Amino acid sequence: xxxxxxxxxxxxxxxxxxxxxxxxxxxxxxxxxxxxxxxxxxxxxxxxxxxxxxxxxxxxxxxxxxxxxxxxxxxxxxxxxxxxxx
Numbered sequence: 001x002x003x004x005x006x007x008x009x010x011x012x013x014x015x016x017x018x019x020x021x022x023x024x025x026x027x028x029x030x031x032x033x034x035x036x037x038x039x040x041x042x043x044x045x046x047x048x049x050x051x052x053x054x055x056x057x058x059x060x061x062x063x064x065x066x067x068x069x070x071x072x073x074x075x076x077x078x079x080x081x082x083x084x085x086x
Contacts, residue, residue: 024061029054033062037084051081 024030033050040048052059056079063073063082072085 020057021061024055024058025065027058029058030062037086041086046086048084049081050084051076053080056080 029052036050037048040046050062059075059080059082063075066073066082066084070086074083076082
């Protein structure tokens with residue numbers, strides 16, 4: 001078995017990450033996150049705490065998307081939760 005060059009592994013990673021990102025953003029977890037933020041905002045709150053104990057990679061993707069949209073994010077020590085402020 002021959003080890004592939006790092007540049008080749010980077011291509012594989014990037015390709016598969018885009019697939020993972022698409023899956024995360026179309027998941028029920030993402031819908032729950034958006035609905036949670038909306039419900040808190042409707043109650044006059046400026047913060048929402050989100051937990052997802054099943055997929056730490058999704059949490060990372062959600063964190064990036066929220067930051068890109070102007071939200072302040074604190075990731076919980078466990079890696080499975082976010083405190084979101086707007």
